[in-house]
Amino acid sequence: MPSYTPDNKLDLFFSTDLISQEVRSQLHPDVHLRPLASSDYHRGHLDVLSVLTVVSDPGESEWVAQFNRMKSAPSTYYPIVLVDKNSDKIIGAGCVFIERKFLRGLGSVGHIEDIAVDKNQQGKKLGLRIIQALTYVSENSGCYKTILNCSDANIPFYQKCGFERKENEMAKYAPERKSQSPRL
Numbered sequence: 188m189p190s191y192t193p194d195n196k197l198d199l200f201f202s203t204d205l206i207s208q209e210v211r212s213q214l215h216p217d218v219h220l221r222p223l224a225s226s227d228y229h230r231g232h233l234d235v236l237s238v239l240t241v242v243s244d245p246g247e248s249e250w251v252a253q254f255n256r257m258k259s260a261p262s263t264y265y266p267i268v269l270v271d272k273n274s275d276k277i278i279g280a281g282c283v284f285i286e287r288k289f290l291r292g293l294g295s296v297g298h299i300e301d302i303a304v305d306k307n308q309q310g311k312k313l314g315l316r317i318i319q320a321l322t323y324v325s326e327n328s329g330c331y332k333t334i335l336n337c338s339d340a341n342i343p344f345y346q347k348c349g350f351e352r353k354e355n356e357m358a359k360y361a362p363e364r365k366s367q368s369p370r371l
């Protein structure tokens with residue numbers, strides 16, 4: 188019997204109406220796709236993100252404070268997770284945030300960030316479903332394009348997801364401060 192917490196018992200970041208039913212229907216029956224919930228610190232949200240980068244755990248109360256700060260910017264951040272229905276643990280995560288512009292007829296751009304699939308679950312099309320779900324949110328929010336940065340090693344994955352290579356990423360890191368997490 189699945190032990191996962193149903194959506195209506197969770198404090199979700201945004202409405203499930205924005206989740207593509209088509210993408211949900213393509214998932215394995217043991218996997219659930221939904222918006223991030225305020226209790227997901229306990230479901231291993233940071234553990235999943237650790238496949239992506241070094242994660243410093245801020246502790247539950249700071250994690251929840253960040254959840255609420257992000258949520259208080261309306262219609263801007265759309266973090267989603269994949270949950271293993273049998274364990275109620277998070278096995279995948281990603282986010283799209285919406286940039287509003289003065290250009291392109293006051294258009295918007297969706298930025299995909301922080302895509303991660305649990306090491307033991309990679310290669311099962313879960314990453315593809317995360318990208319499809321985030322692109323759906325972006326396009327349904329009116330974005331004229333959806334973009335992301337990635338390493339060379341991940342280019343083939345994003346090409347499989349329908350993305351094409353465009354331009355270059357530039358970065359300038361702020362001078363290092365003691366309180367800052369490592370430069371990555």
Ligand SMILES: CC(=O)SCCNC(=O)CCNC(=O)[C@H](O)C(C)(C)COP(=O)(O)OP(=O)(O)OC[C@H]1O[C@@H](n2cnc3c(N)ncnc32)[C@H](O)[C@@H]1OP(=O)(O)O
Binds near residue numbers: 303311313314316344
């Ligand atoms: C914007 C960002 O966040 S970039 C950072 C992305 N995240 C990471 O690098 C963290 C570590 N890696 C991961 O979490 C995962 O491996 C991901 C997210 C990159 C891919 O997720 P997965 O669930 O493993 O990929 P998925 O099974 O959906 O792959 C879809 C297709 O892409 C292919 N693919 C996936 N990764 C790669 C790769 N590195 N090189 C070539 N092809 C790949 C798969 O073979 C599959 O192809 P198919 O349709 O022909 O079978």
